[in-house]
Amino acid sequence: AQSVAQPEDQVNVAEGNPLTVKCTYSVSGNPYLFWYVQYPNRGLQFLLKYITGDNLVKGSYGFEAEFNKSQTSFHLKKPSALVSDSALYFCAVRRNSGNTPLVFGKGTRLSVIA
Amino acid sequence: NAGVMQNPRHLVRRRGQEARLRCSPMKGHSHVYWYRQLPEEGLKFMVYLQKENIIDESGMPKERFSAEFPKEGPSILRIQQVVRGDSAAYFCASSPTLAGGTYNEQFFGPGTRLTVL
Numbered sequence: 001a002q003s004v005a006q007p008e009d010q011v012n013v014a015e016g017n018p019l020t021v022k023c024t025y026s027v028s029g030n031p032y033l034f035w036y037v038q039y040p041n042r043g044l045q046f047l048l049k050y051i052t053g054d055n056l057v058k059g060s061y062g063f064e065a066e067f068n069k070s071q072t073s074f075h076l077k078k079p080s081a082l083v084s085d086s087a088l089y090f091c092a093v094r095r096n097s098g099n100t101p102l103v104f105g106k107g108t109r110l111s112v113i114a
Numbered sequence: 115n116a117g118v119m120q121n122p123r124h125l126v127r128r129r130g131q132e133a134r135l136r137c138s139p140m141k142g143h144s145h146v147y148w149y150r151q152l153p154e155e156g157l158k159f160m161v162y163l164q165k166e167n168i169i170d171e172s173g174m175p176k177e178r179f180s181a182e183f184p185k186e187g188p189s190i191l192r193i194q195q196v197v198r199g200d201s202a203a204y205f206c207a208s209s210p211t212l213a214g215g216t217y218n219e220q221f222f223g224p225g226t227r228l229t230v231l
C-alpha cells in the first residue's frame with residue numbers, strides 16, 4: 001500500500017528566506033506525486049505534480065519540488081518565502097495512472113514571519 | 115468553467131440525524147472522489163464514483179455511510195444517524211476522463227464542514 005510521510009508538523013521561516021517542506025513516500029511501481037496547499041476554511045489548491053521526466057518540477061506561486069527516487073522524497077521548495085505563503089501544505093501520492101485515489105500526508109503548517 | 119461545487123459549506127446536525135452532502139463536479143468530469151479531513155489531520159479517501167457506479171469504496175465506514183453519483187444531478191454523500199465522531203470537513207474532488215487515461219488530475223471543492231452536536 002502507498003503512504004506519505006511529512007515529518008514536520010510545523011515549519012517556520014522568515015520572509016525572504018528559502019523554505020523547504022519535506023515529504024517522503026512509499027509506493028509500489030512508479031509514483032505520481034503531488035503538492036497541494038490549503039488556506040484556512042478553504043479547499044485544496046493544486047501546486048505541482050511529478051509524473052515523469054525532469055526531477056525538478058516547477059509549479060504555481062514560485063514553488064518547485066525535487067523528485068529523488070533513491071531517497072523516495074519529493075520536497076517542496078521556494079527560494080524566497082512570502083508571508084502570504086503561510087498555509088497548510090499536503091503531499092500526496094497515487095500509485096499509477098488513471099483515476100486512482102490520492103493518499104495524503106498529514107500536512108505541514110508553514111508560517112512565514114515578516 | 116465553474117470549479118467543483120459543494121453544498122452546504124457548513125452543516126450542523128444533532129446526534130442521530132442524517133447529513134446529506136452534495137458535490138457538483140466540474141463540467142465534463144465524470145469521476146468523483148470523497149475525502150474526509152479530521153481536525154489537524156490529512157485527507158483520507160472515502161469513496162470513488164463514476165456516473166451511476168461505485169468504483170472504490172474501500173475508505174467508507176461499513177455502516178451509516180453511503181454515496182451515489184446519479185446519471186443526472188450531483189454526487190451525494192449521506193451519513194445516517196450521525197455521531198460526534200463524524201464531525202469533520204468533507205471534500206469532494208473530480209477528474210476528467212482523458213484520452214489514453216494516462217493521468218487525471220483531481221480538482222477539489224471548498225468542502226463541507228459538518229458539526230455534530
